[in-house]
Amino acid sequence: MSRMPAQSRDLEFRNAAMDVTIAVLHHTEPPRLADAMHKMMGGMPDFFDGEATVLDLGELAAVPDHIDWPGILSLFRRFCLRPVAVQNVPPELLEGLRQTNLAILPEGGLRNHPAPAPAPASAPVQQQLALTPPPPSAQQATTMIIDRPLRTGQQVYAQYSDIVLLCGSSSGAEIIADGCVHCYGPLRGRVLAGGSGNTNARIFTTNFGPEIVSIGGIYKTFEHGVPDSIAGKPVHVRLVTNESGQKLVIEPLRLN
Amino acid sequence: MSKVVVITSGKGGVGKTTTSAAIASGLALRGHKTAVIDFDVGLRNLDLIMGCERRVVYDFVNVIQGDARLSQALIKDKQCENLYILPASQTRDKDALTEEGVEEVIDQLRQMDFEFIVCDSPAGIEHGAVMALTFADEAIITTNPEVSSVRDSDRIIGILQSKSRRAQKGDEPVKEHLLITRYSPRRVAEGEMLSYQDVQELLRIPLIGVIPESEAVLQASNQGMPAIHLKGSDVAEAYADVVARFLEEGSNEEVLAKRPLRFVDYEKPGLIKRIFGGK
Numbered sequence: 001m002s003r004m005p006a007q008s009r010d011l012e013f014r015n016a017a018m019d020v021t022i023a024v025l026h027h028t029e030p031p032r033l034a035d036a037m038h039k040m041m042g043g044m045p046d047f048f049d050g051e052a053t054v055l056d057l058g059e060l061a062a063v064p065d066h067i068d069w070p071g072i073l074s075l076f077r078r079f080c081l082r083p084v085a086v087q088n089v090p091p092e093l094l095e096g097l098r099q100t101n102l103a104i105l106p107e108g109g110l111r112n113h114p115a116p117a118p119a120p121a122s123a124p125v126q127q128q129l130a131l132t133p134p135p136p137s138a139q140q141a142t143t144m145i146i147d148r149p150l151r152t153g154q155q156v157y158a159q160y161s162d163i164v165l166l167c168g169s170s171s172g173a174e175i176i177a178d179g180c181v182h183c184y185g186p187l188r189g190r191v192l193a194g195g196s197g198n199t200n201a202r203i204f205t206t207n208f209g210p211e212i213v214s215i216g217g218i219y220k221t222f223e224h225g226v227p228d229s230i231a232g233k234p235v236h237v238r239l240v241t242n243e244s245g246q247k248l249v250i251e252p253l254r255l256n
Numbered sequence: 257m258s259k260v261v262v263i264t265s266g267k268g269g270v271g272k273t274t275t276s277a278a279i280a281s282g283l284a285l286r287g288h289k290t291a292v293i294d295f296d297v298g299l300r301n302l303d304l305i306m307g308c309e310r311r312v313v314y315d316f317v318n319v320i321q322g323d324a325r326l327s328q329a330l331i332k333d334k335q336c337e338n339l340y341i342l343p344a345s346q347t348r349d350k351d352a353l354t355e356e357g358v359e360e361v362i363d364q365l366r367q368m369d370f371e372f373i374v375c376d377s378p379a380g381i382e383h384g385a386v387m388a389l390t391f392a393d394e395a396i397i398t399t400n401p402e403v404s405s406v407r408d409s410d411r412i413i414g415i416l417q418s419k420s421r422r423a424q425k426g427d428e429p430v431k432e433h434l435l436i437t438r439y440s441p442r443r444v445a446e447g448e449m450l451s452y453q454d455v456q457e458l459l460r461i462p463l464i465g466v467i468p469e470s471e472a473v474l475q476a477s478n479q480g481m482p483a484i485h486l487k488g489s490d491v492a493e494a495y496a497d498v499v500a501r502f503l504e505e506g507s508n509e510e511v512l513a514k515r516p517l518r519f520v521d522y523e524k525p526g527l528i529k530r531i532f533g534g535k
Contacts, residue, residue: 149460151414152407167460170410186457 019157021048021081024056028064030071037079040219048080054105058088067093069100143179150175150189157195171211180204186232190214199239199246204253208235213248215239220248258366260373262392264416266408268379270400271437274473275495276376277305277482279396282499284339285484288371291330293361294344295388296378297352303343306333307480317345320357326364335485340370350384362391381415389416394431396502397461400438401450406458409434413461433464435498440469441522452520462508465498467491468519490519 027033041047053076076083085103097104144158146165152172156163163177168185175181176192180202187205192214194201199216208230212221218239225231234253239246263276273296280292294302297317303309308331314324319342326342333339342361345352365373377388389395395416399409413432417423420430436452443449450458452466470491476483484499486492497515504511 148417151417152410154414154418170407170458172407172410 018052020084021051021053022056022087023053023076023081023083024059026059026061028060028067028072030068030075033072034075037075041079046080050080050082052084053081055083055086055102056088057086057090057093060090063090063092067096069096073100144177149185152189168207171209177201183207193237194239199241201239203237204235206234206253206255207232208250213237213250215248218246218248220250258370258373259393260362260375260391261394261396262375262377262389262416263396263398264377264385264389264412265379265398265405266381266385266410266412267400267405270398270405271467271473272379272398273301273305273376274477274483275396275398275435275437275467276302276374278484278492278495279499279502280339280372280374281333281336281482282484282495283372283374283503284333284336286499286503287338289338289369290336290372290374291340291342291365291370292374292376293342294376295350295353295384296376297344297348297350297384298346299378300344300346302376303331303341304480305477306341306482308334308341308343309480312343315343315345316361317348317352319361320352320354326361326368335481350378350382350387353384353387355387355390358387359391381411385412386415386419389430390419390421392416392420392430393422394433394502396433396435396464397459398435398437399455399459401436401440401444401452401455403450406450406455410459413459432461433502434459434461435464435467437467438469439466439520441520445522445524452517463512463517464501465494466517466520467494467498494519 025033055072073083083102085105086097087105088107089097089104094104143161144156144163146156146163147167149167150156150165150169150173152170155174156176158177158179160178162179163175163181165175165181165183165185165187168183169175169187169189171188173189174192175189176195178195178198178201179193181187181191181193181204183205186207186209187203188209188211190212191203191210193203194214194216197216199218201215203213203215209226209232210222212219214220215237216239230250230252234255235250236253237248237250240249261279263272263279265272276292280290283290292302292306293316294300295316296302303312311331314329316329318324319326319329330340330342333341362373375388375392378384389412397409397413399405416430416432422428422430434456436455439452440449444451452463456463468490470489472486472489472491473483476486483489483491484495497518501511501515504514
């Protein structure tokens with residue numbers, strides 16, 4: 001809430017980059033999406049917290065004649081997501097979008113990410129990315145290091161890189177890394193590794209106690225608390241793919 | 257050199273105003289010239305707890321808006337020589353606190369040679385609470401031993417680390433102290449309440465003291481007397497310890513070794529006490 005000293009102008013425009021959630025729609029019927037979202041959030045309607053969301057229509061299974069936009073928008077709002085824009089819109093759908101007040105992003109408006117990870121049950125892929133940053137380069141991919149405890153309500157995003165937490169995190173914090181998450185201290189809160197779909201990312205901690213972990217968009221919540229066998233212990237989380245699908249594996253980590 | 261100390265918590269009802277009154281009085285009793293400012297504009301409680309509500313003529317907002325001079329609004333405490341109270345306005349809301357206005361008042365208090373400026377923060381994390389912590393050099397995070405209070409304290413520590421002037425200018429960070437209030441060793445022993453070790457493990461900031469839950473606090477507030485003046489009570493002694501530790505130099509371990517925590521252990525009442533009744 002820091003205020004600048006008295007300004008001479010009444011209004012200023014500034015540029016900023018922001019994190020948005022992209023929802024890639026494969027289908028557009030609201031009931032079908034509602035089912036899919038319900039399944040993904042595992043009955044946690046407040047999983048999201050009013051995040052700005054861009055709807056991506058570039059991967060629709062088929063381009064429908066008509067889209068129930070009011071239905072879709074109210075569905076997203078119900079899950080505490082705030083649709084602000086659409087991207088990759090097939091030309092046939094542009095007319096129907098006029099009434100929605102959503103911004104239509106130009107092609108390439110958002111930085112292209114590696115192909116999103118296949119999500120369970122063909123549900124929309126949820127990923128985090130930032131608007132208009134420069135493309136990744138070797139120099140940028142330096143690890144992000146956080147020297148202080150990460151507190152409730154604080155969020156960090158290590159873009160293109162790993163993150164190291166030296167003092168742990170609190171419940172209610174959110175840690176997102178495109179790479180791995182390494183935590184020396186209690187790891188609590190929401191922990192998302194492989195933020196842009198990297199299914200090889202992993203999570204390491206010396207003291208495990210998060211509310212939710214995710215790798216490459218695959219989530220696990222701990223509704224009944226973290227099991228005693230791993231709670232507060234050194235732990236290693238990875239994503240295993242086999243014929244029955246993808247699964248998060250949480251194993252004790254042996255420290256000598 | 258003045259020190260600005262914010263008493264904050266995030267959550268309401270944990271004892272911020274009680275603590276502000278007790279610590280400001282404790283500092284004054286030890287001979288330090290102290291001012292205590294009520295930032296809870298619109299609700300105004302500190303003057304009641306300090307027992308000066310009938311002497312409020314001008315308030316903090318009057319001073320910020322230039323309707324009164326600071327010296328007109330400061331109320332001299334009736335019990336401590338070195339203590340002055342700057343009450344909040346009851347008729348305004350917190351938006352009346354501008355950052356420039358608050359800074360101006362704090363600068364003036366510095367010029368008046370106040371050694372400590374204690375800021376009693378309102379609950380919440382909105383404008384009023386942010387204004388209270390913006391100029392802080394040190395912060396006493398007041399927390400009850402229960403999970404929602406701990407989480408709110410954690411949130412306010414994060415805000416302190418991002419929105420305080422020290423954080424924004426990249427100076428040495430605000431020095432944080434954890435104060436646990438309304439602590440009941442019996443309920444901790446029975447597993448109904450978080451222990452102070454649990455709270456500290458969750459918040460990971462240095463512990464400055466533990467204030468036991470006590471009925472005396474309510475009586476003292478009703479009488480308009482800061483809890484530190486309750487001679488012989490555990491609450492008064494615990495607050496006196498907190499003030500002494502606050503003034504002590506050295507690491508948290510050294511300070512706690514020199515002045516160990518009191519009133520944190522529960523002794524089961526013995527058979528005789530149980531038969532013949534407690535107090």
